[in-house]
Amino acid sequence: MGVITKVRQSTAAPVEGLPVDRILMDDCIAAMRALPAASVDMIFADPPYNLQLGGDLYRPEGGRVDAVDNDWDKFDTFAAYDRFTRAWLAEARRVLKPDGSLWVIGSYHNIFRVGTALQDGGFWILNDIVWRKANPMPNFKGTRFTNAHETLIWAANGENARYTFNYRAMKTLNDELQMRSDWVLPICGGQERLKRGGTKAHPTQKPEALLYRILLACTKPGDIVLDPFFGTGTTGAVARRLGRHFIGIEREPAYVEVAEQRIADALPLDESALATMQAPRAAPRVPFGTLVETGMITPGTVLTDIKRRWRATVRADGSLLSGDATGSIHKVGAVVQGAPSCNGWTFWHHEQDGTLKPVDSLRQTYLLATQP
Amino acid sequence: MGVITKVRQSTAAPVEGLPVDRILMDDCIAAMRALPAASVDMIFADPPYNLQLGGDLYRPEGGRVDAVDNDWDKFDTFAAYDRFTRAWLAEARRVLKPDGSLWVIGSYHNIFRVGTALQDGGFWILNDIVWRKANPMPNFKGTRFTNAHETLIWAANGENARYTFNYRAMKTLNDELQMRSDWVLPICGGQERLKRGGTKAHPTQKPEALLYRILLACTKPGDIVLDPFFGTGTTGAVARRLGRHFIGIEREPAYVEVAEQRIADALPLDESALATMQAPRAAPRVPFGTLVETGMITPGTVLTDIKRRWRATVRADGSLLSGDATGSIHKVGAVVQGAPSCNGWTFWHHEQDGTLKPVDSLRQTYLLATQP
DNA sequence: GAATGTGGTGAATCTCCCG
DNA sequence: TCGGGAGATTCACCACATT
Numbered sequence: 001m002g003v004i005t006k007v008r009q010s011t012a013a014p015v016e017g018l019p020v021d022r023i024l025m026d027d028c029i030a031a032m033r034a035l036p037a038a039s040v041d042m043i044f045a046d047p048p049y050n051l052q053l054g055g056d057l058y059r060p061e062g063g064r065v066d067a068v069d070n071d072w073d074k075f076d077t078f079a080a081y082d083r084f085t086r087a088w089l090a091e092a093r094r095v096l097k098p099d100g101s102l103w104v105i106g107s108y109h110n111i112f113r114v115g116t117a118l119q120d121g122g123f124w125i126l127n128d129i130v131w132r133k134a135n136p137m138p139n140f141k142g143t144r145f146t147n148a149h150e151t152l153i154w155a156a157n158g159e160n161a162r163y164t165f166n167y168r169a170m171k172t173l174n175d176e177l178q179m180r181s182d183w184v185l186p187i188c189g190g191q192e193r194l195k196r197g198g199t200k201a202h203p204t205q206k207p208e209a210l211l212y213r214i215l216l217a218c219t220k221p222g223d224i225v226l227d228p229f230f231g232t233g234t235t236g237a238v239a240r241r242l243g244r245h246f247i248g249i250e251r252e253p254a255y256v257e258v259a260e261q262r263i264a265d266a267l268p269l270d271e272s273a274l275a276t277m278q279a280p281r282a283a284p285r286v287p288f289g290t291l292v293e294t295g296m297i298t299p300g301t302v303l304t305d306i307k308r309r310w311r312a313t314v315r316a317d318g319s320l321l322s323g324d325a326t327g328s329i330h331k332v333g334a335v336v337q338g339a340p341s342c343n344g345w346t347f348w349h350h351e352q353d354g355t356l357k358p359v360d361s362l363r364q365t366y367l368l369a370t371q372p
Numbered sequence: 373m374g375v376i377t378k379v380r381q382s383t384a385a386p387v388e389g390l391p392v393d394r395i396l397m398d399d400c401i402a403a404m405r406a407l408p409a410a411s412v413d414m415i416f417a418d419p420p421y422n423l424q425l426g427g428d429l430y431r432p433e434g435g436r437v438d439a440v441d442n443d444w445d446k447f448d449t450f451a452a453y454d455r456f457t458r459a460w461l462a463e464a465r466r467v468l469k470p471d472g473s474l475w476v477i478g479s480y481h482n483i484f485r486v487g488t489a490l491q492d493g494g495f496w497i498l499n500d501i502v503w504r505k506a507n508p509m510p511n512f513k514g515t516r517f518t519n520a521h522e523t524l525i526w527a528a529n530g531e532n533a534r535y536t537f538n539y540r541a542m543k544t545l546n547d548e549l550q551m552r553s554d555w556v557l558p559i560c561g562g563q564e565r566l567k568r569g570g571t572k573a574h575p576t577q578k579p580e581a582l583l584y585r586i587l588l589a590c591t592k593p594g595d596i597v598l599d600p601f602f603g604t605g606t607t608g609a610v611a612r613r614l615g616r617h618f619i620g621i622e623r624e625p626a627y628v629e630v631a632e633q634r635i636a637d638a639l640p641l642d643e644s645a646l647a648t649m650q651a652p653r654a655a656p657r658v659p660f661g662t663l664v665e666t667g668m669i670t671p672g673t674v675l676t677d678i679k680r681r682w683r684a685t686v687r688a689d690g691s692l693l694s695g696d697a698t699g700s701i702h703k704v705g706a707v708v709q710g711a712p713s714c715n716g717w718t719f720w721h722h723e724q725d726g727t728l729k730p731v732d733s734l735r736q737t738y739l740l741a742t743q744p
Numbered sequence: 745g746a747a748t749g750t751g752g753t754g755a756a757t758c759t760c761c762c763g
Numbered sequence: 764t765c766g767g768g769a770g771a772t773t774c775a776c777c778a779c780a781t782t
Contacts, residue, residue, distance in 0.1 A: 112487025289545030300645035
């Protein structure tokens with residue numbers, strides 16, 4: 001599997017005097033101003049999200065959520081955030097080569113403002129990419145949908161730029177299917193999460209797998225990647241492992257110190273390490289409710305067990321009603337039988353062509369219709 | 373299991389003279405202007421994604437502009453789109469009830485402009501939702517990532533609005549896990565795709581499953597949903613099925629004709645099928661003292677937490693005593709743990725048949741015995 | 745040693761009603 | 764409008780301890 005091709009090297013000679021493979025401890029706008037125009041091949045930016053959090057948030061079991069409360073994430077107004085965004089984007093565009101591209105990551109707090117600003121500034125959006133987190137923090141209070149993703153924008157330096165996109169590499173990475181605009185990756189934790197004195201070194205460290213995919217997709221070996229919000233240096237570490245150069249800009253000395261050490265420790269990846277950075281194939285999970293939503297089974301339908309001893313009615317939200325019992329297909333199946341648990345998929349049946357069929361057959365039909 | 377409660381209906385009486393369950397064949401801004409303020413419970417909007425808005429505001433998209441003039445031209449075009457967006461959003465906000473909410477769907481071409489405009493206009497973003505298409509069109513040229521999703525924004529009418537969110541219904545729909553911000557749903561095709569003379573009746577018809585989830589999540593039965601870009605009426609068809617009212621606005625007579633027929637064919641669900649899992653909050657409140665009064669628990673009974681780390685004694689008035697702490701089951705639970713708050717119903721247990729059971733089980737028993 | 749259980753944690757705009 | 768009190772609320776993964 002996987003076609004091995006010769007890797008194209010970066011063609012143009014690097015600009016003289018660039019602070020390559022170094023971290024500049026400075027404000028990002030000032031530092032970019034000091035760089036020559038059209039000198040880097042890609043920019044990855046993880047700017048402040050302007051989260052606008054309220055007071056403390058507590059978990060159901062009592063613990064307090066360790067939120068992002070750093071000063072660098074505080075802006076007085078949207079207008080102030082926009083000024084900041086437009087300023088760094090303008091410098092970024094100047095520093096980027098004509099055929100380079102820009103990546104920015106954000107959440108709904110800031111990404112719409114960033115997207116608008118970069119369109120206004122002349123960048124040309126190529127894709128928006130959704131990082132679907134495999135293990136996001138739940139919504140503890142049950143007030144909204146679990147915020148389970150972040151958004152990345154990939155943009156070229158103008159509409160007609162000839163940007164780099166390693167189509168084959170992405171297709172190979174994705175089991176010979178085209179890489180889609182939604183990426184399922186775990187959040188950064190475990191051994192990968194950098195600590196200082198037992199606590200996390202940076203509140204928003206990004207997983208290396210994310211940068212791995214971005215650099216592999218949009219740069220060539222030897223290319224120079226600029227990260228104006230370097231933090232603890234995920235971009236630098238991945239760039240080194242993939243044989244790319246980096247320029248990091250970071251204001252906080254504490255972050256710079258951690259990043260220096262980390263990049264020094266980063267070793268070029270071998271084959272097996274690369275494999276672990278791939279996302280595991282997401283097991284297709286189909287909730288019963290999806291069958292209701294897609295019209296495969298209608299609210300009001302009566303389900304029975306195979307011997308028609310018990311009956312239950314499907315409701316609009318995919319719950320069942322049987323006597324006084326309500327809940328999921330599994331829960332109601334368990335209750336009517338007086339059993340501790342029950343697999344509702346095989347227990348409940350619906351009538352189809354005069355015969356009883358388990359609702360699991362509907363799930364199989366759905367999977368066949370929607371899987372590539 | 374599960375408390376059966378009557379489905380909460382929309383509370384406020386609908387505004388007099390509203391064109392409810394009708395399609396207004398008109399420009400959306402003009403039609404909204406004719407509606408009274410604060411009159412609809414939800415708005416779902418599927419505005420044009422590209423810049424071909426028609427009218428004299430917008431230049432035709434046809435010819436490519438030379439790169440030198442590109443910036444200015446793009447600015448001009450984006451500015452025109454922004455004016456249009458801000459205009460319809462302003463009317464939408466006026467027409468929306470204070471506790472109503474807004475949904476907008478878009479792609480990377482327009483969604484950043486829409487998001488910025490609605491934040492500037494005073495809407496408060498609650499979630500951005502990713503509709504992850506189960507079967508998207510591939511990227512034939514292999515020049516970018518397969519564009520496999522669209523983005524929706526869900527926003528309240530201001531930061532402190534008390535919007536509707538049927539948390540329990542969503543959790544049930546998703547097999548007893550919190551509904552996340554990434555939704556996997558098939559695109560609209562097959563039987564559902566409306567045709568006129570063999571070709572698709574509308575280029576961007578949305579799947580009913582998408583609207584089904586949105587209406588189930590954010591409206592109550594009897595609520596009024598406004599769709600200012602009605603198209604072939606997906607919103608209206610789903611609203612009718614789910615026992616919600618709609619107001620559609622659509623300029624194109626051909627779409628209106630298709631929509632009318634489609635909605636007439638949509639079968640409303642009966643009331644029992646419409647029921648969804650209700651939050652405990654919707655159940656009648658039972659003070660702990662009631663259980664003491666009715667003899668379900670005796671003064672002097674000792675309660676403990678599940679691990680028997682803390683003990684408390686029930687007093688005649690339904691308060692607890694633990695060491696020096698006295699007060700409600702919640703307050704004493706919080707005090708002994710040193711936590712900011714505590715749900716005493718699930719924290720405190722009593723011994724029954726040799727095992728510890730949460731006092732909440734007594735409340736459930738009481739509710740079952742006293743509910744009609 | 746393997747299986748199981750316990751505790752900690754992650755970019756979070758995180759309650760509602762009543763007086 | 765503000766303050767106080769009732770009471771509702773979590774998923775996946777990892778490290779580490781226990782069986």
